[in-house]
Structures are given as structure tokens and as C-alpha cells.
Amino acid sequence: MIRAILIDDEPLAIQVLERKLEETGEYEIVATFQSELEWKGSIDDLQYDVAFVDIQLVGSNGLNLVREMQATNKESLCIFVTAYEEYAVNAFEINVLDYLLKPVSTNRLKTTTERIHNELELRGLKAMEEKAHSIQINLFQEFSVYYEKKLVHWKTSKVKELFAYLLTYHNQYVERDMIIEALWPGEDYQKSKRHLHTCMYHLRKKLKSIGFDHAVTFLDKRYLLQIETSTDVDEWKKAMNDLHEQPDSVEPFNRVLTLYTGKYLERDDYEWAKERMQAHHFQMISVMVKMKNYYSDREQLEETSQCLNVLMKEDPYSEELVQEMMGILRRMGRRADAVSLYEAFAERLQTDLQLKPSARLRAFSKGI
Template sequence: MIRAIVMDDEPLALINMEKKLKEFNSIEVVRSFTTVKDLLAVGPTLDFQVAFLDIEMPGLNGLEIAQLLKEWDKNIYIVFVTAYRDYAVQAFEIHSLDYLLKPISKARLETTINRIQELLHLENKPNPIEVRNKPALTIQCFGGFVVLHNDKAVHWRTLKTKELFAFLLSNLNSHVPRDTIIEALWADTECKKARVQLHTTVSYLRTTLSTLGYSEVIQYANGCYILQLEDFQCDAHDLEHILNGKTETGKIDVERAEALVQNYQGEFMTSLDYPWITSKASFMNNKFTLLLHDLVEHYTAIDDVEKREHILLLTVEHTPYSDKIIQQLMRHYIEVDHRAGAVKVYNNFKSILMTDLGILPKLETTELFNAISVE
């Protein structure tokens, strides 16, 4: 429940504002004031989170009262209610939450109240960083391969040490045959020499990880190596956990998925020229596409067209040759009555296909474009 005070020097305007606020079950008017004297006498003892203030009042005006309230409690939200536009700039200089012009519609007031609820929810929501410490080891796989320890880049003894870690991380918690590793990392090296180099590189990697506090995380048994890591953060593994959670519960963890998408830097290990990367990259990039698809479905279900458009555009960037995605984006623009956007998307797609692949869009995509053109 939002606790509010209301102040207006005109009694009828005050009663009208109270009446409008009482139409919402989420807000409680704890006290109303018509004079600064009453506010000064009672206000400091009240527990409230937001003040609805008229601006044009005798004595102290609403702007001055807002500054006074902020001195009492800097976290109080200020909403100005006035018939004049002239004070808007001054109002927002005081960091007011909103500026409502009389007469106020219920829909406009609802927007303000919803915003207050969102801000109060964020204030009361525990900070994940405060609840648990951020893992010391963080790994970015999308857009490259960056390994940080306490926000500092990890120093690798050799380039092969880094590549071996990337390879084992891509097969985390799986027993990988020694010969499979050699074939992936030392395919052009004589077998006996390759085994020596693998043994040396494993030793370097164990030493590096040990200095970071990860001892005995690489084991060798029955001709296989296995990397077992705990207490670390990795975007690729976050992706897999999100998708696994969707499979188990039928629902996507939207907050976690949005965070992953927001930090997206590009395709899986895209900057690495490792021979073994191709198949793994294709697999992980397809998983990221699935995540984007799930987000599009979610935003469609809740009718959030703005976020849906953002994710569709990112999906097109991620998979530029997909007729299916282009059709989704075109239909989105048709739905929001932005047919020019749909036409532009089709023309760009056709140009890319012809330039890069020498082919035309599929018949269904072209028919969708023709339908728009006819209309």
C-alpha cells in the first residue's frame, strides 16, 4: 500500500484529488493539508512515501514545500498537481516523480501510481549482490573468450593453456578422452610429442587455476580428463541453466534472460580461431536463438510490443539469413501499424541474401511483402 499526503489550498480541489486517489486500492491518503502551518505541525510525525502537491499556493508554494519535504526525507516522492505548465522545468529540477496537469484523468493518474509502485518494489527488493557475493571467477564466452578473476584478466602461461581451458570449459563436468583433446588441440603434431605438450599444458593450467583458488579441479582417470568448477559465473552456462529451467518448469526466467541478453557481445567465442570451435559455436549460437525466441513469445503474451521489437531486431542481427525471423519482424511491424518498417525489413533482407548468398527470400516471405504492398 502506498501511503500519501495531499496538499492544495483550495478545499474543493483537495476533496476532488482525494476522491480520485481513493478509486485506487493500492494507495492510502494518510492526511490532507490546505495550509503550510498544518503541514509543519503534523507532517514530520507522519509516515508517508509520496506527496501530491499543488504548486500555486499562498506563502510557500508547492516547489518550496517539495524542497522542505526532501529535507525531512530525501526518499519521499513528489508529484506536482497544477493547472499550469509553466513550472515543469523547475519541478523536475527538484527531482519530482511526475507533473500532473488539471483536470487529471483516471488513466493518467493510474500511470503515476503504477510508476510509484514499481519504484517502491525496486527499493524493497533485495540486491542479489548483497545477498551473496559475486563469484571471483567470471567467464564471457559470447563475443570472445574473456576470463576474469576479481575483475582482472587472468594471465595464461601459454596460448595453449588458455585454449585448453576453453576446451575443457566447453565440456565442463564431462570426461573427455585424452586422445580427443589431442586431436582437437594438437592435430598436426606427432602423437608422442602431442602427449608431452598436453601433459605440460595441463600442468600449466592446474597451476594457474590453483593460484586463483581452484585447486584439484582437473582430474585424470581412465584415459580421460575432467574439469569440475564451482562458484563461478559464465554467460554460456547461464544460458544453459535458463533453457533447462524453461524445459523443467515451462516458464522462462525473464529477469535472468534479460540480463543475459543485455550483456550479449556477439556469437560464441567468435574471436577465437580454434579448429574445434565451429561445431560447439553452432550449438551454443542455436541455443541463444532459442532464448531469443522464448523472450519473443513471452513479450507477445504480455503484449509488450516495445521489448518484442527489440528482441526481434537482435534476433535478426544474430541470424541474418532466417526467413522465419524476418517474417516475425514484418508481422510485428504490421501489427503496430508500421508498414513502412515491414517494407524496409524485407528490402534489406532481400539485399543481404542476394549480396551474401546469391538467393532470394522464400516464397512465404515474398508473399507477405506483396500483401503489404497491395494494401
């Protein structure tokens, strides 16, 4: 519903317009005024979306009144309603949304209503975008929330963990018992439920303080978190989706790697997050493999070796990676480094696993 106020010094004109607006089923008439003085007496209590104002008011000028309205309530829309066409140019110079001539026809009012809806929708989208930019949420490495560039502090560590958990299932309903099992595993159920209710109260209170009122809803023993913002993980996933199987440049790889600033919630050490942490990290390893293949296909040996170094740190017992790295080093004229790599690998296998390199790798090392 569009919340509207009407200002006209003719009571009959107010009644006619009020009836026409109500007949559309689109408006809620918040208040009506017959003078500028009446309107000024209610400024502090008024909440409305649009004001329908007569230009010629007894004792005042509608143009000046609208200027004052725009100064006191920048979010409201103004529409002139008058019997005189000659004011149209002046009206649009002060940025009113529309200009209606009396008597207002049903079809003309329909057009005005569509304009109001479109403008309110645009303003709503802009407000959501501004709100989204005012908050920054990081889930990689360590969970942190910044509002207007200031770190958000939580009532307790469990309130913080609860928000992180709900963000993991952002825009999805989560069973209450599933939350309890994740955050208070093995504890008494009734006691854990009370803990959840207390934490949820403080979480809602904190979210409201940073502009996200009614962000968490409860229905059929399930919770739903809905906030108009994105996390660093969301940005990374978007970059992952943009990464084609065979990109024609290295930039998509670099973007994915740059956005991945650390393992998912690693420093927070939440038990429920470890499976997701491993899944995300495995995806990053697969990206590094693709990047290595990209460089290898283009005979960019130095870049290929850099990727292999990263992969070998992730999997220090992989003979395939060691053999590929030895081959790259040989092609780069670094035979001594290839031999040293093999010897270090053989020692690591023996020390850590009491194993020896395979016959294939031993034969390959002799050919270096």
C-alpha cells in the first residue's frame, strides 16, 4: 500500500480525491490537511510515501510548501493537484513526480500510481544496495563482520557463532534442533534450547542495530536468515562460476585465488564448519591444478613450477607432482635442483612413512 497525505484548502476537493485514491485499492490515506499550518503541526508524527498537494492554498503557496516538504522529508514524493495548467513548468523545476489537473480522471490516476510504484521500487533497491555496501562479512580464515568499516562486537562468542552458522545456510530454513546439535553437541536438550533462544535474542538485537530488522524469522521449528548483503565466500563462489573449463586468459584464475584469503572459518575452529572448509579448499586445489595445466599447455615453465610448488605443499607425498616438477626443472636447465627435489622427497617418504619412492620415480630420477 502507498501511504499518502492530501493537502488542499477545499474540503470537497479532499473528499473527492480521497475517494478516488481509495477506490484504486492501492493507497492508505495517512492524513489530510487544509492548510500549511495544519501540516506543520504534524510533521514530527507523519510517515508517508507521497503527498498530493494543491498549488493554490489560502494564505500560502503550494510550490514553497513542497520545497519545505522536500527539505524535511527527502524520501517522500510530491504530486501537484490543481485546476491550473500554467504552474506545470514551475512544478517540475522543483522535482515533483507528477502534475494532475482537476478533476482527476481514473485513467490519469492509474498512470500516476504506476509512476509512484516505479519510483518507490527504485528507491527501495537503492536503499538495499547502500545497506549491502555498509556491511562487510568475512568467512574465510576468521569470521568477522564490519558495519560502516567498524568491527562488530558480539554479546558472546556463541552469538557470533550462531550468526556464522545461519550465514552458512543464508536464505534457507534451518531446523532448530539442527542448530542446537551443531552449537551445543551432547548437552541437555532443554538447556541447549534456552541457550539458543537467548543467543537468538541477542543476535536479532545486534542485527537490528546495524540496519537489519526482522532478519531472522521462525516458522515450524525452523529459522531463516535473510539479509541483503553478500560475504567474501559469495564473491568467491561467483568468481568460481565465472571460471570456465578452458579460459582464454589467466585473469579468471587470479581472481579466484585472490578472493580465497584463507580456509573457511579456520581460526574460529567451529566443528560444524570443518566439512565445508575442506570442500572449499579442495575446490581451490582443483583451480590450482587447472591453472598449472593452463601454463603448462602454453610452455610457461616458470609459472607452471610456481603452481606445482603450491600443489606439492598441499600433497607432499605425491609422486606424480614430484615427477612433473622434476621434468619442468630439467627443461629449465636446473638439473641440480631436480636431483635435490628427488632426494628431499625420498628422505621425507622414509622419515614420515617408512617408504621408498616407486621404481618408476627412481628410474625417472636417474634419467635427469
